[in-house]
Every structure is written in structure tokens, then in C-alpha cells.
Amino acid sequence: MNLKTLLQLFLLFSSLSILSIGGGNTVLPEMHRKTVDDHGWLTDKQFADVFAISQAAPGPSILIVTMIGYKAAGVPGALLATIAMMLPAGILVYLVSRVWARAKDSPARKAIEKGFAPLTVGLILASAWIMSKAADQSWQAYLLTGVCTLIFCATKINPLIVVATAGVIGWLGWL
């Protein structure tokens, strides 16, 4: 096993973890530069493909680092890259959430909870917009999104059933 590669993986992804302010996607350009251009762990095409796979697979899309780690140094590389990408940011969230819990009745926390709510809803609408753009939806897919939105808002049907049905519709090639 190549210890040097493992060390490089750990150092790279733990520093990207701290730099990824605003979410994992913000460090993708830097991740591409380091892993493809500097280390040559994978090709340009492979990077684009593992990105697409990680977006589609269930779970957090940051698991692209699991695939890069796997390509660079096998299963140990995959696990190490995943842990490195989660640990530093996770420690920071832990510290902030401790402060947050202690500030339970402070005016600052009340203001953040009330004031950030409209901003968060706006950001979520923005991410729905970006997801839809990224998926390059056809008019049939927009129609499906519209119908599903109505179902989610107006009924209590388990969303999993709706997503699975939509998957079948896509599989049949109707989108």
C-alpha cells in the first residue's frame, strides 16, 4: 500500500473540508485542479463521470471524494478521503452547535431563527432551480415536476412512492 498517496489524500481532503464554505460543491474546481492536474489520480473525463455518479447516487453528493480516493489508493484511500472530507468541518459544526444550544433564549438566536427562515426558503428555491437546470429537463420532465409538486403539497402520499413512480416513468423513456 502506498502510504505517501494516503497521506496526500488525507491532507488534500481535510484542507478542502475547511475551505468548502457554502457546501461541498464550492471546492469542486479546486478538487479538480488538485486531483486531475497536480496528482494525476484520474483523468478529466473520469472526474466528470464520478461527479455525475456521486450526484445521482443516494446520500450526500460529497461522496465524490470516496470515488476519487478509491481510484487513487483503493478501499483504504476511499475511506480515508471520506473521513478527511468530513472531520474538520464536522468538528467546527460541533463547536458551533454547542454555542447554539447554550444561547437558547438569547435575542441573537431568536433573531437568527426568525430572520434566516425567509432566506433559507429562498436558498432552497434557488437549489430547486439549479437542480432543475443541471438535470436539463425536457418539457415532459417539467410537467412531471409540476404534477409531483401538486401531489406533495395536496396529498399525504409517501414521497418515496412518488419518487419511485417518477423513476419508472423515466425508465420507460417518457421524459
Place this chain on the structure above:
Amino acid sequence: MSERPSLTALARTFNQIALASFGGGLSAWSREILVVKKQWMEDGEFLSAVTMCRILPGANQINLAVFVGVKFRGIPGALAAVFGLTLVPVLIVLALAYFYFQFHQVPAVAGILKGAAAAAVALTLSMVFKTGKKCLVGLVPLLLFLAVFLMNGIFRWPLLACLSLLAPLALAWAWPKKLKP
């Protein structure tokens, strides 16, 4: 809120969120399960946690798992939630990576993903309607909502740029007006 969830409950719940999010929409699934189904937190607390987890470095969903885990069970809770969120997806991604680098093909699931993604966008939109109904009352919150959508969604400004402009306005608006005791 009901009882404090156990470590196993935390891991199981986050595993459920991860697996449901096939095709995307993790935030919407988190709300669906944490707020609606399990009632572990209310919308106000959930939404502010989501934004804090976005501002802080790291993958948003992993941050949220840490946040919720710490809230109920401290560090062991955070580990349980993150473990639940990532274990099965890591195994799936590893299998896909093996397949991809061995056979140089993306598994042929493109059609299914297209459909699932359309529904995931819908689930995210329905989350906007459901949470918006409660907090977008009045002119100021509506303007904040529209401004951040335009800046981040349409013009693709970085999150930090949007928030450094809008967060102070939002906080000034929301700061409790009553005199402190």
C-alpha cells in the same frame, strides 16, 4: 418534541434520509423525516440549522447530521447520525466506483435518474411552499426571500456574497423588539 432519540434511532433515521434521496433532494427529505414524520424539531429550528450548516464549511447534509446528532446525544449522537447518513451510501458509491473503473461505463440508470430527479425537484419545491406559508408573511420576509433567490439561484452569486448583504438586513428585521428584562 417527543423523547430524546437513542443512538440507534439517530443512525436509522439518517440512513432512511440518505436512501430516500435517490435522485437528489436531501434537504427536502431531511425536513420530511426530521420535522414532519419524527417531529424531532420544529420548522423554525430546522430552517435556521439548515442555513447555519450551509454557511459553515463542509457538506451541508453531513453538517446537518452532526448538528442534529449533537443536539440530542452530544458527540456520540453526531457520530451515530453521520454513520447512519454515510455508511450505506459509501458502500453503494464504492460498488459504483469499482464497476466504473473496471468497465469504464456509467451504470445504465440514466432514465430512472431523470424521473427521480424530476420528483426530487418537486419535493424541494413543495418544501418551499410548505415552509414558505409559515414564514413568508409580510413584505420584509417576502422581499428577503425573493432577493436571495435571485442572487443565488438566477445570478449564481456565491452564498457568502448573498448572505453578507442580506443576513444583516434579516437580523435587523427579526431582532426582538421588546426591552430585555
